[in-house]
Amino acid sequence: MSTLPPAFLAASLALLMPAAMSPLLAQTAPQQAALSDHAKAENKAERKPSAESAQPQAAPVATANPAAQKGITGKAIDKVKEVAKSAGDIFSRVPCLPPKGASKSMGSLPRVASKLVAGQPVVIVAFGSSSTAGFGATSPDFNYPNRLAAQLRRQYPTADISVVNAGKGGEDAPEMMKRLQTAVIDLHPDLVIWQVGTNAVLRNLDPAETAKHVEEGIARIQAAGADVVLIDPQYSPRVNEHAESAGKMMILLNKVAELRKVGVFPRFAVMKDWHEKQAIPIENFVIADGLHMSDWGYACFAQLLGDDIIKSVGQIKLGVTVPADVRAYRPM
Structure with missing residues (x-):
C-alpha cells in the first residue's frame, strides 16, 4: 500500500489556505486602528498576495474535482475582495464629522x-x-x-x-x-x-x-x-x-x-x-x-x-x- 509523498500533502494544505485565511482577514480588518496612509498601504500589501496566491494554487487539483476547487477558490477570492473593499472605505473607522458648534453656511451659490x-x-x-x-x-x-x-x-x-x-x-x-x-x-x-x-x-x-x-x-x-x-x-x-x-x-x-x-x-x-x-x-x-x-x-x-x-x-x-x-x- 503506497503512501502519499510529503510534497503532495504540503501542496494540498497550501490549497486550502486562502479559504481558511479569508475569515481571519474579515475579522481582523475592522479591528485595525488604521487611518494613516502608511497603515492603509500595509493593509493592502498584506491582502494582495492572498488574492494572487489563490489563483495559481488551483491548478494541481483541477483534474480531481474542478468544480469543487473552483468554488473554494472563488469564495476565497471574493472574501478577500470584500475585505479590501471594506478597508478601502476611508470613513469606516473614524467618521468625517463637522467641527463642533458649526452651524453657519458659507453662503449661497x-x-x-x-x-x-x-x-x-x-x-x-x-x-x-x-x-x-x-x-x-x-x-x-x-x-x-x-x-x-x-x-x-x-x-x-x-x-x-x-x-x-x-x-x-x-x-x-x-x-x-x-x-x-x-x-x-x-x-x-x-x-x-x-x-x-x-x-x-x-x-x-x-x-x-x-x-x-x-x-x-x-x-x-x-x-x-x-x-x-x-x-x-x-x-x-x-x-x-x-x-x-x-x-x-x-x-x-x-x-x-x-x-x-x-x-x-x-x-x-x-x-x-x-x-x-x-x-x-x-x-x-x-x-x-x-x-x-x-x-x-x-x-x-x-x-x-x-x-x-x-x-x-x-x-x-x-x-x-x-x-x-x-x-x-x-x-x-
Missing part, C-alpha cells in the same frame, strides 16, 4: 443652483496648488476634487457635473494669476473653488500682496459669471511654524471674501478642530512631510465642502438667498 434647477451642465474648477492637485494622496481618486465630484454626482444623479482639477504644485497667488484666464475663466465655470495662501505663508510673502491678487482674481471670475469659494491654508506642522503669517493670511482672505461677497471654507479651522476637539492625531490627516493631506484628510475636507455646497444649492432652490458668511465654522 446662485449660479450653480440655477444651472442644476434648469437641468443644465455644471462646471466646477478647483483652482490652487499642490493640495488641490492632490499631492500626498495614494491615488488620483483620493484627491479632493475627485472626491467632491463623486459626492455631488451621488447627490444629483441626473445632473451633468464636471469638476476640473486646476491645481499646480508650488504656486501661490502671483503664479496663479498668470494662468487664471486659461486654466479657469476660459473653461466657463459655474463655480471656482480657489485654494490659496499656503505657499505664500511658507515663503514668508506679504499676506497683503496675496490678498490684492486674490481680490483681483475674484473680480475677474465674478465678471465671467461664476460663483466663488475660497479655501484658506491647511492646519499642519509646516504651516504652524509660520503661525503669525498664517493668521494674517486668513484674516485678509476673510476680508477679501467679505468685500467681494463670496464664501470661504475655513480649512485651517476645520483641520484644527479635527486635532484639538475631535482628538484625531495629526499624522492621520497630514502625511509625513508635515504639510500635505492624507487620503482621509482630503476625503473629509471634500465631504464637508460638498455638504456646504449642497446646503447652499438647496437654499437657493427654496428661494432663500443667504449672503456669504465668512464666519463659517467659528465656535459659537
Whole structure:
C-alpha cells in the first residue's frame, strides 16, 4: 500500500489556505486602528498576495474535482475582495464629522443652483496648488476634487457635473494669476473653488500682496459669471511654524471674501478642530512631510465642502438667498 509523498500533502494544505485565511482577514480588518496612509498601504500589501496566491494554487487539483476547487477558490477570492473593499472605505473607522458648534453656511451659490434647477451642465474648477492637485494622496481618486465630484454626482444623479482639477504644485497667488484666464475663466465655470495662501505663508510673502491678487482674481471670475469659494491654508506642522503669517493670511482672505461677497471654507479651522476637539492625531490627516493631506484628510475636507455646497444649492432652490458668511465654522 503506497503512501502519499510529503510534497503532495504540503501542496494540498497550501490549497486550502486562502479559504481558511479569508475569515481571519474579515475579522481582523475592522479591528485595525488604521487611518494613516502608511497603515492603509500595509493593509493592502498584506491582502494582495492572498488574492494572487489563490489563483495559481488551483491548478494541481483541477483534474480531481474542478468544480469543487473552483468554488473554494472563488469564495476565497471574493472574501478577500470584500475585505479590501471594506478597508478601502476611508470613513469606516473614524467618521468625517463637522467641527463642533458649526452651524453657519458659507453662503449661497446662485449660479450653480440655477444651472442644476434648469437641468443644465455644471462646471466646477478647483483652482490652487499642490493640495488641490492632490499631492500626498495614494491615488488620483483620493484627491479632493475627485472626491467632491463623486459626492455631488451621488447627490444629483441626473445632473451633468464636471469638476476640473486646476491645481499646480508650488504656486501661490502671483503664479496663479498668470494662468487664471486659461486654466479657469476660459473653461466657463459655474463655480471656482480657489485654494490659496499656503505657499505664500511658507515663503514668508506679504499676506497683503496675496490678498490684492486674490481680490483681483475674484473680480475677474465674478465678471465671467461664476460663483466663488475660497479655501484658506491647511492646519499642519509646516504651516504652524509660520503661525503669525498664517493668521494674517486668513484674516485678509476673510476680508477679501467679505468685500467681494463670496464664501470661504475655513480649512485651517476645520483641520484644527479635527486635532484639538475631535482628538484625531495629526499624522492621520497630514502625511509625513508635515504639510500635505492624507487620503482621509482630503476625503473629509471634500465631504464637508460638498455638504456646504449642497446646503447652499438647496437654499437657493427654496428661494432663500443667504449672503456669504465668512464666519463659517467659528465656535459659537
